[in-house]
Amino acid sequence: MAKITYIEWNGTRHEVEVRPGMTVMEGARDNGIPGIEADCGGACACSTCHVYVAPEWVDRLPPKDPMEADMLDFAYHPDPERSRLTCQLKVSDALDGLVVQMPEKQI
Template sequence: MVTIIFIEHDGTRHDVPASPGQSLMEAARDYGIQAIRADCGGACSCSTCHVYVAPGWMGRLPERGPMEEDMLEFALEPDPERSRLSCQIKVTGAMDGLELHLPAEQA
């Protein structure tokens, strides 16, 4: 297990246990974080699992794929550098302590 840190827009912090191989979205959903709606269930066909990656983690995650790039256009207030779709990032052991900030609302 690794711990992924989700910080809601109001500053509420959630230290979420996650298993390698599951997506960040699945970990948040299983933990009950309401700010990750995940309307499409992880099919990369919505942007309701949008997160902002903490600056120190940006170069340590896999690159965005073309589908994710396209769907991020539908996110509310995307950040060209820090926005990601949490359904597109699989947890690895190297992600222990990863910090993700949640937007005020999802698209």
């Protein structure tokens, strides 16, 4: 199991264990983490699972594929370096300790 820390935009932290093979989005969904909506169910067809990865993780994650990069254009306040879609991050032992923060949602 990999420990993933999800931080809500207001600073509330949720540290949960996520089974390898799942996505970071599925880990949030299955653990009731608020703020990651995943309207498309993980098909990389929306940006509602957008997060900012902690700076120390930017270079440790696999690069964004073109579909993820394109979909991030629709995210709320994307950051060119730190923004990722959690549906595209597959959990493995290498992601143990990953920290992600949700952006403030546009109201």
